[in-house]
Amino acid sequence: MVAVLAGGFAFTAGWLTPARLSAPRIVDTFETVAGKPHPGFRRNHAKGLCVEGYFDSNGDxxxxxxxxxxxxxxTPVTGRFAVPGGNPSAPDTSSPVRSLALLFQLQxxxxxxTGMNSTPVFAVHTPEQFYRQLLAxxxxPATGKPDPARLKAFYATNPETQPFQAWVKAHPPSSSLANAAYYSxxxxxxxxxxxxxxxxRWAMVPDAVYxxxxxxxKAEKNFLQADLDERLQSAPLRWHLILTVAQPGDPTDDATLQWPADRQQIDAGTLVLERTASQENGTCRDVNFDPTILPAGIEPSDDPLLAARSAAYALSYQRRTREEALHPAIHDTQTQAGTQPPTHTPTPTFTRTREDHS
Structure with missing residues (x-):
């Protein structure tokens, strides 16, 4: 029995099948793309900001x-805004995508x-495509930046990426985290x-006008946190949780494809974010925003990206928490490097956080 269990663990980790795509291969590649080690930070979405509030359900x-x-x-909610990538010091404009992860704590x-993006579609269909995109x-080594020709070749040979590219081209990033919609x-x-x-599928649609x-x-390296703090000084920020219902034949296993615009939509209530919190000491500090952690009444679909996200997030969580346990000074270093004068509550600068959604 011990041998069987050990063999199963080794297979899952990819030790017995090095050519098979596994969570370690994906997370290792995230680390490579980041350019250098960032101990204690998540391997993706390393730059982020913690938020707290509640979800006010209307019952619909x-x-x-x-x-x-x-x-x-x-329902109390803790969450996190972030931008993609493994570099916690990346500019806010390093990607056209922003993300919002939430944990609803039920009674x-x-x-x-849930981990949501500011685009309604994803760039790739399968974990294998996602891995090849990371490699691209x-x-x-000569420039320290991705090779544009290599990325162009990846997109040319993977036409499934076209809906994502078209959407990003037609929708410039928002001027604030507060006036963007976030999609499941x-x-x-x-x-x-x-x-x-x-x-x-669902979306958090903001009250704030896009x-x-x-x-x-665009010329600033860090503007998202300051903007969010300034807005929160005036009032809490609100988004409506819009549930979109598929009809028979709508794809449930392909995140690169949108459903038709005429599908039934239900406004299920309002997300209210009231304050930011320190990443070093805030409630989302040690949260793994695994999108497959769900209450009774919600289950994962057949989308292959969900299982891959869950596995990669778990490994990222294990690595960063182990680094912190072995090197407690990481916590102090991040705090010293990240603190800036607070605007309304003590918060670290958006550039030096430990949280992402994995």
Whole structure:
């Protein structure tokens, strides 16, 4: 029995099948793309900002799912804004994509964790494509930057990336974290109290009006946190949780494809973010925002990216927490390097955080 269990662990880790795509290969490649080690930081979305608030359910989501989060009332939420990449000092404009991860803490002890992007579609369809995209983005030793020709060749040979590229081209990044929408990307299975199951995607749609990033912001390395702090000084920030229901034939296993715009949509309630919190000491510091951690009434779909995300996030979490345990000074170094004068609550600079969604 011990031999069987050990063999299964070794197979999952990829030790017995080095040619097979595994979580260690993906996370190792993230580290390579980051250019140098960043101990104590997540391997992707290393640059981020912690937030806290609540979800105010209006009860309308219960028609799709019996999850307790959709019953009328408030659910505490801890979350994190971030930009992609493994470099915690990257400019805010290093990617056209931003992300919002949330953990809903339900009263019965269940949790709903989700990692969302500011694009409604993902660039690739499968974990294998994602890995090849990472390889294409590996820095050229001569320049320290990705080879544009290599990236162009990847996109040319993977036409599934075209919807993502077209959407990004037509939608400039927002001027704020607060006026961007954030999408589940993957589909999930919602089951109501009668046992009926439907495929659902969701989006957090802001009350704040979208405006594109300005030329002045493009010239700044770090502007997202300051903007968010300034807005929170005036009032909490709000997003509506919009649930979109698939019809038969809509793809549930391909995150590169949007569903038609005429699909049923339900406003399930309001996400209210009230404050930022220190990444070093905040509530999201040690959270692994695994999107497959779900309450009863919500299950993963057949999208192959979900299992890959879960495995990679877990390994990233293990590595960064081990680094902190072995080298406690990492915590102090990050705090010293990241602290800036607070605007309304003590928060580290957006450039020196330890959190991402993995």
């Amino acid at each position: 989501g219960a028609v799709l799912s019996h999850a307790a989060v959709f019953a009328p009332g408030r 019965d002890g269940e949790q709903w964790r 983005a590996t820095p050229d 990307i993957n589909a999930f299975r919602f089951t109501d109290s009668a046992g009926t199951t439907r495929a659902v 405006t594109p990033i300005t030329d002045a912001q």
